[in-house]
Amino acid sequence: MSYKIKSRIWIESDNNVLLGEGRVHLLKAIQETGSLSKAAKSLNISYKKAWQLIDSVNKSAKKPVTINSIGGKGGGGAELTDYGLSLVNAFDDINKNCWEFLDQQLEKIKLL
Amino acid sequence: MSYKIKSRIWIESDNNVLLGEGRVHLLKAIQETGSLSKAAKSLNISYKKAWQLIDSVNKSAKKPVTINSIGGKGGGGAELTDYGLSLVNAFDDINKNCWEFLDQQLEKIKLL
DNA sequence: TACCGTTATGTTCATGCAAATATAACGAAT
DNA sequence: ATTCGTTATATTTGCATGAACATAACGGTA
Numbered sequence: 001m002s003y004k005i006k007s008r009i010w011i012e013s014d015n016n017v018l019l020g021e022g023r024v025h026l027l028k029a030i031q032e033t034g035s036l037s038k039a040a041k042s043l044n045i046s047y048k049k050a051w052q053l054i055d056s057v058n059k060s061a062k063k064p065v066t067i068n069s070i071g072g073k074g075g076g077g078a079e080l081t082d083y084g085l086s087l088v089n090a091f092d093d094i095n096k097n098c099w100e101f102l103d104q105q106l107e108k109i110k111l112l
Numbered sequence: 113m114s115y116k117i118k119s120r121i122w123i124e125s126d127n128n129v130l131l132g133e134g135r136v137h138l139l140k141a142i143q144e145t146g147s148l149s150k151a152a153k154s155l156n157i158s159y160k161k162a163w164q165l166i167d168s169v170n171k172s173a174k175k176p177v178t179i180n181s182i183g184g185k186g187g188g189g190a191e192l193t194d195y196g197l198s199l200v201n202a203f204d205d206i207n208k209n210c211w212e213f214l215d216q217q218l219e220k221i222k223l224l
Numbered sequence: 225t226a227c228c229g230t231t232a233t234g235t236t237c238a239t240g241c242a243a244a245t246a247t248a249a250c251g252a253a254t
Numbered sequence: 255a256t257t258c259g260t261t262a263t264a265t266t267t268g269c270a271t272g273a274a275c276a277t278a279a280c281g282g283t284a
Contacts, residue, residue, distance in 0.1 A: 003130065005206065007121040009214065011221065014113045037230060046273065051232065062224075068231065071281030075229025086224055094117065094217045101213045102121065105206045109123065112174075112198055149260060158243065163262065180261065183251030187259025 003109050005102045009095055011087075018060040019091050023053055027080060027088050030054075030066060036078040054078070061087070115221050117214045121207055123199075130172040131203050135165055139192060139200050142166075142178060148190040166190070173199070 010020035017023075029039035040050035057065050065084035070076045080088070122132035129135075141151035152162035169177050177196035182188045192200070 001126045004124045005121060006124055007119060007210070009117060009119040012116045012118055018115065035230070047231085048233080048274095049272075055232090069281090070231045070279070071228095072230085073282055075282090076231055076280075077229095078231080083224070087221075090221050090224060094214075094220060097217060098119070098210075098214070101210070102206070105209060108206060109199075109202050112195070112202060147260070159261085160244090160263085161242075167262090181251090182249070182261045183258095184260090185252050187252090188250075188261055189259095190261080 003112065005106055005109070007098060007102055009098055011091060013060045013062070016056070016060040018057060019087060021095070023057055024088055024091050026050055026053055027057070027065065027084060030078050031080045034077050034079060036068065039078075115224065117218055117221070119210060119214055121210055123203060125172045125174070128168070128172040130169060131199060133207070135169055136200055136203050138162055138165055139169070139177065139196060142190050143192045146189050146191060148180065151190075
């Protein structure tokens with residue numbers, strides 16, 4: 001059994017977490033379902049937790065990441081802003097590159 | 113206020129954590145003080161927690177990382193093995209490189 | 225107006241993790 | 255044999271995080 005390197009990266013703004021893997025998953029689910037409650041169900045987390053995460057994201061970000069509407073046709077919904085999309089894409093890109101980087105570094109402990 | 117990228121890396125062995133930043137700090141403190149209890153004090157963690165960490169490290173590693181002696185002159189002590197030193201150095205190296213790597217990636221969100 | 229599905233928010237309960245405390249085991253030195 | 259400082263281990267207490275449940279607010283539609 002050989003050693004493995006694991007990693008986690010996240011983006012902070014003023015010492016508050018803005019984006020991590022979980023939040024990005026949630027944002028993608030919102031984009032797919034068009035609603036926060038459906039996104040929460042698809043990720044098997046409570047609506048409340050999902051709402052808290054999105055609230056934290058929007059409070060930490062410089063510009064709104066989602067637009068949430070209450071009431072109306074279908075009861076309301078949520079969707080990503082263009083800015084939110086940019087953040088998600090940037091995070092995904094950086095995260096993927098980080099994996100590749102650590103895959104190279106793995107050589108340094110292969111012999112141990 | 114600009115966004116920052118934070119990261120954490122750790123080495124796993126068979127789905128058990130072997131080394132992370134905290135464990136590396138502890139191992140270095142052991143090397144400096146020659147004892148687990150002194151190392152725990154210097155890091156402001158309880159002896160029990162320190163012991164559990166070291167126990168986990170030694171159980172996860174392929175070869176012993178520390179040698180702990182009970183009783184005798186001075187009551188006993190703990191020291192790093194050469195293998196432990198290699199692991200610590202490898203972790204530090206990879207971790208430092210990871211910081212530098214992410215510092216480059218930071219450009220991708222500077223504009224956001 | 226009544227309904228509907230959603231966002232938004234509060235409250236209680238459980239569960240796991242950390243902290244604190246206590247104590248046993250050990251072996252060299254005196 | 256006693257002392258000493260350390261490693262090793264168990265038990266309890268407290269706290270923080272999340273799960274579960276309940277409910278209000280909203281605004282289009284019929």
